[in-house]
Amino acid sequence: MELISVIVPVYNVEKYLDECVNSILDQTYSNIEILLIDDGSTDNSPNICDFYEKQDNRVRVIHQQNGGLSLARNIGIEKSQGDFIVFVDSDDYISTDMLEVMINEMKKNIESTSILMCNFVKVDSYGNVIKKNNYNLEKEIIDKVSAIDRLIVSKDINYIVAWGKLYKKEVFDEIRFPLNKQNEDEFVMHKVYFNCDSIICLDKCFYKYRIRDNSIMNSKFSIKQFNKLEALYDRVNFCKKHNLIDLMNKAQQMYIAYFIDFYIKGMETLTIKKSIIRRKKIYLIKQIFYILKNKYINNREKIIIFLFAINYKLYLCVSKYLAKGRKS
Structure with missing residues (x-):
């Protein structure tokens, strides 16, 4: 079984961290490592991370001084040992069969495909579904030019964000997220797609994207x-x-x-x-x-x-x- 590295940047999310980590630990696909990158949290998040590391040997915790989401992701990429990478934001969570379905779909086109993306639903602070993504993905395989075109023209958040995707780790061999920037995904996703021959799109809403009042997108x-x-x-x-x-x-x-x-x-x-x-x-x-x-x-x-x-x-x-x- 291929090892999947799930990278979770953590910063002051004590209210949501349990739900996030448990949704990954409960995956039907078990050959995973979870990298919890504590980015200098000042609440109880570091202790929660340490608790899960003691409870499950698939969890690795890295504590660092606050450097932002990009630095946390970059450290996760560098420390990961898996053949594949998934990013999950620490206030979000995922369906329990997400990784199993995604890796199985990836294997069907393993030679030509480097990224598989799924759809998502928006949830509120309590986990209640607000609505599905306005741009519902269709099940298809597209080339890198089409992916970049959709990123530019459609404004579909599926193509813009780094989460909700399964990557071959090699995609990030020469790509890192920019430090000290907001909208960090917009700096890299066109480069990531360009590194791929093809991208698989799934219509399944595996990723639960939490809308918070103080989030960057709502600021x-x-x-x-x-x-x-x-x-x-x-x-x-x-x-x-x-x-x-x-x-x-x-x-x-x-x-x-x-x-x-x-x-x-x-x-x-x-x-x-x-x-x-x-x-x-x-x-x-x-x-x-x-x-x-x-x-x-x-x-x-x-x-x-x-x-x-x-x-x-x-x-x-x-x-x-x-x-x-x-x-x-």
């Missing part, structure tokens, strides 16, 4: 969200480097749309220094000539984007006028 706008903008810009450059021209143009369009939204929210948010937001604007201005050549952006949008780059207030006036025209 209010802040300057830290510039990290996502950096990730989208990195995506554009990655596609350009590998001559994926159609994907580069699509990635650029997504980058532009997010940039404009980021800039407007930043200018409207009093808690952020407007001078910081203005300095970030240089990222868009540098790309004006690339934007004008992007076949995925129509002429009207190009004019509006150009106005945005040279005069923010003029851009708002034109945008409001066009929006009013569409309503009438």
Whole structure:
């Protein structure tokens, strides 16, 4: 039986950690190791981790000073001994047959497939199902270009996040998560897919993604969200480097749309220094000539984007006028 390494970064999740770890220990597929990476937790999480290490020899605990989710995952990758890797966030949990089904499906195409992803459901703080993912996966096998295309265009969280997937460990031989960044998955998933010949998609909702009030995805706008903008810009450059021209143009369009939204929210948010937001604007201005050549952006949008780059207030006036025209 192939060994699967389940990497669980842990930080101040004493309320949810038992459910998470037990859902992994109770897997119908038993040949696993669980790496609990305690990232400098200040609550009872370290003691809970140590308890499970004493109870089950498949559990290994690594305590470290707080360095963030990316560092915890990277340490897990480096310390893992399995042929396959799975990431589970410590406030989430998984179905008991998840690993068995996923490894068996992977074996059917073991020579050509390096990643298998499953669907997920959202649950609240008490584990009650809120709703299924809005973008339900179909059972299929896709190539790496299609995976990157869906990552860019569909906004389906299945393709964006690192969790909910079974990876061959070799996929991460030269890839690590970026340190001190939010939206860390957006920096790496296009690179991960590019390392694969094909990706298996399953329609089963094995992963339980917990929605918490203080989670990053639910947090209010802040300057830290510039990290996502950096990730989208990195995506554009990655596609350009590998001559994926159609994907580069699509990635650029997504980058532009997010940039404009980021800039407007930043200018409207009093808690952020407007001078910081203005300095970030240089990222868009540098790309004006690339934007004008992007076949995925129509002429009207190009004019509006150009106005945005040279005069923010003029851009708002034109945008409001066009929006009013569409309503009438």
